[in-house]
Amino acid sequence: MVKVTIDDVQIEVEPGTTILNAARQIGGDVVPPAMCFYSKLPGTGGKCRTCLVEVAAGSEKDPRPMPKLMASCSTQVMDGMIVKNKTSERVQEGRGGVVEFLLINHPLDCPVCDQAGECNLQDLGFQHGGAKTRYEEERRTYDPIDIGNKIKLHMNRCILCYRCVHVANQLTDSRVHGVLNRGEHAEISTYIENAIENDFSGNMIDVCPVGALTDKTFRFKSRVWFLKPMDVSCECTKCSGKAVAWMFGDEIYRVTARKDKYGEVEDQDGKTGWICNDCRFEKKDPAKWSIEGPRKINRHSVISQGHYQSPRGNSQKKIN
Numbered sequence: 001m002v003k004v005t006i007d008d009v010q011i012e013v014e015p016g017t018t019i020l021n022a023a024r025q026i027g028g029d030v031v032p033p034a035m036c037f038y039s040k041l042p043g044t045g046g047k048c049r050t051c052l053v054e055v056a057a058g059s060e061k062d063p064r065p066m067p068k069l070m071a072s073c074s075t076q077v078m079d080g081m082i083v084k085n086k087t088s089e090r091v092q093e094g095r096g097g098v099v100e101f102l103l104i105n106h107p108l109d110c111p112v113c114d115q116a117g118e119c120n121l122q123d124l125g126f127q128h129g130g131a132k133t134r135y136e137e138e139r140r141t142y143d144p145i146d147i148g149n150k151i152k153l154h155m156n157r158c159i160l161c162y163r164c165v166h167v168a169n170q171l172t173d174s175r176v177h178g179v180l181n182r183g184e185h186a187e188i189s190t191y192i193e194n195a196i197e198n199d200f201s202g203n204m205i206d207v208c209p210v211g212a213l214t215d216k217t218f219r220f221k222s223r224v225w226f227l228k229p230m231d232v233s234c235e236c237t238k239c240s241g242k243a244v245a246w247m248f249g250d251e252i253y254r255v256t257a258r259k260d261k262y263g264e265v266e267d268q269d270g271k272t273g274w275i276c277n278d279c280r281f282e283k284k285d286p287a288k289w290s291i292e293g294p295r296k297i298n299r300h301s302v303i304s305q306g307h308y309q310s311p312r313g314n315s316q317k318k319i320n
Contacts, residue, residue, distance in 0.1 A: 002079040006030050006053075007087050019072035019083055020051055024262065031262075032085050033095075033127075035102075035120055035209045036161035037073035040264055040272045044166050045073035048159060049098045050124060054091050057082035069094050096128045103129060105140040106210070107156050115211030117224040117302045120263065121159065142187065147177060148196040150216050150281050151205065155187050158212040164188065164204035171274060172198040188212070199238055202280040206257050206265060217281050218246075218254035225302050227253055229295035234288055238276035240268040244295055245286070252284045261298065 001012040006023050007030045013022045021039070023031045032053055037045035045051075051073045055066040060080025069090060072083075085091055103125060110116045142155035160179065165188070168175040177196055180189050196204075205213045227246040232255075234241045244259075245252045257265045257275045266273050283289065297304040 002077055002081075004077040004079075004081045004083065006083045007085050013077060015076075017077055019053055019055075019070070019075050019077055019081075020045075022077050023072065023083075023085065029086050032072050033120070033124055034073055034262070035124070035159060036163065038163055038166070038207055038264055039262075041163065041166040041170060041207070044161075044163060046071050048102070048161055050095060050102075052091060052094050052098065054084040054088040055081065056084050092128070095124075096130070099124050099128045100130060100134070102159050103133070104135050105156070106159065107139070109157075112220075113157070113211040114214045114219060115157075115208075118263075119211060120209040140184065145189075146216070147189075148201055150202065150277065151196065152214045152216050152219060153188065154212050154214065155189070157210050158188055159210055160186055160188070161209060163207040163209070164213060167204050167207055168196075168201070171200045171203060199276045199278070200274055202277045203257065203265070203274050206259070209263070215254055215281075217284070222248060222253050227303075229297065229303065231258065231292040231295050232289035233292060234279065234283065234290065236276065236279055239279060240271070240273045240275065241279065242268050242273055243275050243279055243289075245289060245291070247286075250286060252286055252289075255280050255283060258295075 002015055003010060003012050004019070004022050006019070006026060009026050009030060011022060011026055013025060020032060020034060020037060032051040034045075034051045035048035037051065049071060051071055052069040053072045055070050055075070057063040058066055058081060059078035063080070102121065106121065110119070110122060113119070116122065140156070144152055144154050147153045162179065165175075165178050168177060177189060179186055181187060202215070205215050224246065227248050230245045230247055232243055232245040242258060244256050246254045246256070255275070257273055258268070260266050
């Protein structure tokens, strides 16, 4: 075990643990934000730079500070390391600059975006964004395209976190989309306008931290804070069958995977609880699900506004 101190909180972790994962073991405001890192997808991280932290002491053996801010998602802890996140003015200033770059081409269409209310970039913009933009050049724009019969791609909103590419690489047999071109011309797209058709393509929507990939079956139907998220389960031969149904009355408006407090898909029976497209897009009839109870929602989330504050129910109820 190695000892690391993050924002004056000391913790012992396994060797090889990254600063970000060590901070998550502490929890609270100590945890740096992350837009591209996804613990359930190996190889992610190091692209968005929102998780930058200040390493005030490299280790007990070499206590010299690291000269630059380090990406906490890819920097491993050392015994005696001292890290500053919320307590560092350098980090706050640097994170504000990163957010400014992320918002350079991102349109201000939160009022019409289906991701509004559960968008990581909204949270970052509120915490670290500026009241005005200094950018005077023409924004990068693309027309929305369909990359399958159930998924709409708004490339204008994309921050190139690569999460959806890793989903396709690791969950599907054949990947037909990726990052095309380079530099400011880089974009997510399908090769030669191929459609994405596989049983787990909908998980790209769940991992997208912004509103670049949206569910066409839910598009413009409702705001998330008007819906009640319910833990549901079913017998499925393709996936875990455990999901969240977002309901308005007795109607299911959309189905998503169950996510933890960091917005990552929860583990189910020792495996990541990805859900198949049949559960996500086709099972909108409440009779096809066993309703387990209301989903526990962080009281600071906009989704909790005007709703219940009850814990996750234990009893199961079958709606016929």
